[in-house]
Amino acid sequence: MLLRRWREFLEPAVVILAGVLAVVMFGVVLYSRGRAAEPARSAPPAVVPPSPPAQIPIPLPSLTPSPSFAPIDSITIERVPVPDTVDLDAEGTIDWVHWGENGRFSLERDADGGFAILEGTPSLPRNRHTASPQRFNWTGGAPLARASGVTSGVSTCGKGNGFTVSAPAGTDSSTLTVYVGATAARGDLHIELSTGKEFDSSWEVRDTSMATSAYVISYQASRTGKISVEWITGASFDAKCGGVALQAATLS
Template identity: 45%
Template structure:
């Protein structure tokens, strides 16, 4: 009995000693990277999409383009009444001219107009007149710098007689205005562009012996550099007096 008790005590001491000498239990080794498994999602739960930022529209790099020039002539002729007073300096941004202020062959024009409006060589006798019911004013003129309101102009007599004018034409739209009249006759104005076959015309008829006036507006544009050419002739002369056409002024813008 004594021997059995001693063996029990020794055995208990041996177990206790092992418990004191042993360290904490080691953690199991981590699985290799290839052995990692994602958690299983429930079958009724779909993937949540990630929202990508909406790209901002890039600014257009296409350069702005102007309207292309016309491929053919553009020409329109219209007739209307003359205002009571016409300021040629304001009306003619590019050039202006006035006839007959100081004499039969006097010509007053825009000093900075660069001679854009030109009259052709006279083909018939002309006369100065002061019959216009409207007054013409200007500033910046040459050789006469200013005019407060003149009613002068030039005229010619007889069927077939008249005046010719030219102005530059090109891809820039332009407006040429002609202030004209007729006494005891019928006048016809014809406009054409040298860059094509486009023409336009208008007629002013006056059987009376006083000056009837009008302003003829010629709006035009050409596909290339050229000219607009105008003729203002007496179609018919009435009576035995000096029936025919008259010319006061012209403007270009």
């Protein structure tokens, strides 16, 4: 009796369970077929960053060499009053010379000047004078080492007579100062660079007492050479002894 009732309950349960399993299996099969029919999804395209724009070269200014200027021949001159006292070794940083302290052919100069300033061959007439209204001082000289209050110099008489002084010239600017005098005469100044430049000037003194002046000559040459300065009696106004004089020169 009991077994019969158990079967009454068990058989319907088995049938229901089998139906549920059949439905589940059917669903699994359908799902599997649907997945197989779907096209494969492709991976998203890789994002490639845009290429940077081509660098445009920036033109740089070309380095043009500075123009070089060839040195030229030049002479500038100024005639100035002579100071009451002239310190030759302070002014002549390269060389200095004084004439006439120990006689008409004597020449006192910078012991360390290297004979930069030279006088041309002396000519007659040539006299020693002590008529300079200014005073010249120096130290470090030869053959006279030291002197102060010097008023001496050398002089000449008559038209065409005078003195010549020279100094080195180069591409650097130099200054030659020449201390001269005149008595009843016209002094003619002629300056010449050996490299091709000339300059002329004149100064007239009618008085029979000596007048003095300084010619400051700034010059530059296009190449190594020399400068020559002639101080000549261009005209004499005194038959006795009208002429020119030379006291000193400095180079700096």
